[in-house]
Amino acid sequence: MQNLTLTRPDDWHLHLRDGEALKAVLPHTVRQFARAIIMPNLKPPVRSVADAAAYRGRIMAAIPAGKQFEPLMTLYLTDNTSPEEIIAAKASQFVKAVKYYPAGATTNSDFGVTDIRKCDRVFEMMEQVDIPLLLHGEVTDRDVDIFDREKVFIEKHLIPLKERFPNLRVVLEHITTADAVQFVLATNNIAATITPQHLLFSRNVIFQGGIRPHFYCLPILKREEHRLALLQAATSGNPKFFLGTDSAPHPRNSKESSCGCAGCYSALHAMELYAEAFESANSLDKLEAFASFYGADFYQLPRNSEQIALTKTTWRIPDEVPFPESGLVPLWAGQEIRWQMV
Ligand SMILES: NC(=O)N[C@@H](CC(=O)O)C(=O)O
Ligand SMILES: [Zn+2]
Numbered sequence: 271m272q273n274l275t276l277t278r279p280d281d282w283h284l285h286l287r288d289g290e291a292l293k294a295v296l297p298h299t300v301r302q303f304a305r306a307i308i309m310p311n312l313k314p315p316v317r318s319v320a321d322a323a324a325y326r327g328r329i330m331a332a333i334p335a336g337k338q339f340e341p342l343m344t345l346y347l348t349d350n351t352s353p354e355e356i357i358a359a360k361a362s363q364f365v366k367a368v369k370y371y372p373a374g375a376t377t378n379s380d381f382g383v384t385d386i387r388k389c390d391r392v393f394e395m396m397e398q399v400d401i402p403l404l405l406h407g408e409v410t411d412r413d414v415d416i417f418d419r420e421k422v423f424i425e426k427h428l429i430p431l432k433e434r435f436p437n438l439r440v441v442l443e444h445i446t447t448a449d450a451v452q453f454v455l456a457t458n459n460i461a462a463t464i465t466p467q468h469l470l471f472s473r474n475v476i477f478q479g480g481i482r483p484h485f486y487c488l489p490i491l492k493r494e495e496h497r498l499a500l501l502q503a504a505t506s507g508n509p510k511f512f513l514g515t516d517s518a519p520h521p522r523n524s525k526e527s528s529c530g531c532a533g534c535y536s537a538l539h540a541m542e543l544y545a546e547a548f549e550s551a552n553s554l555d556k557l558e559a560f561a562s563f564y565g566a567d568f569y570q571l572p573r574n575s576e577q578i579a580l581t582k583t584t585w586r587i588p589d590e591v592p593f594p595e596s597g598l599v600p601l602w603a604g605q606e607i608r609w610q611m612v
């Protein structure tokens with residue numbers, strides 16, 4: 271196969287940041303995707319419908335002239351989010367989901383929830399008005415091994431949450447383990463996003479010949495057996511698994527540091543990376559539904575009607591793209607890959 275034509279995809283998990291950073295990265299997403307679920311972990315986070323409206327306005331203003339893109343906004347859940355804010359979110363039309371970060375789990379999560387049960391009144395309202403809950407599904411206990419934090423989150427928090435709110439629609443974001451795949455398959459009203467890095471790499475890549483901070487993201491890459499389980503899930507044609515890049519730009523100097531930030535930048539070449547992963551599993555025929563159908567169906571939005579095309583041409587991922595402070599290193603910088611956006 272030399273050419274691949276797909277319905278224009280959407281990115282169901284994306285960090286755009288703000289200000290000059292937003293202006294630097296948004297064109298990369300817009301080139302490929304029609305819509306994206308925009309993560310609310312700004313400093314300070316997007317906590318109210320008013321915050322989301324203002325942030326949405328800044329994103330719209332940064333869309334390159336003549337291009338179409340729809341940012342789908344989310345609210346950042348805190349210990350103080352009120353059920354009334356959920357009603358307002360549903361009524362807004364542009365807020366599509368609410369995002370849960372355990373306090374301290376990841377980049378800009380200091381405002382996150384300290385105990386998930388504190389939010390039960392909010393979850394009850396979310397279940398009632400039917401607005402999805404998006405989870406950064408990791409525990410933050412320092413005594414839990416970093417490679418087990420997703421599995422322990424599922425056992426300790428997610429299973430009880432689904433028992434309390436069986437009709438709450440949940441997306442377990444950026445899943446990284448066979449345990450998460452199993453749980454999603456076995457449970458009603460839950461779906462999962464999968465990133466390109468978790469389909470392409472196991473944790474070995476972080477330590478190949480030295481420490482490689484541009485492969486460090488959260489949840490951290492896992493063993494090869496987990497990567498294979500994710501690749502199997504993504505290419506299975508099951509609508510519970512869909513595309514979410516978790517593209518998370520950080521300037522080079524805050525990644526290449528004695529305490530480097532978590533996050534991989536994939537918005538530059540997301541579809542090309544996913545094509546590489548799907549081709550490795552002989553499943554390019556499954557890419558369109560994963561990238562363009564199942565997420566829209568889960569969010570109860572129409573599928574896109576335009577198309578994009580990829581062509582089989584080897585090209586080299588650039589070492590860096592422009593970004594405020596110190597440039598931005600894309601995921602797998604310097605590597606040759608086989609598919610290119612037309
Ligand atoms: N994935 C990451 O490693 N980082 C994300 C936060 C997140 O999605 O957890 C970021 O905002 O930088
Ligand atoms: Zn996360």
Ligand SMILES: [Zn+2]
Nearest residue numbers: 285309516518
């Ligand atoms: Zn993320």
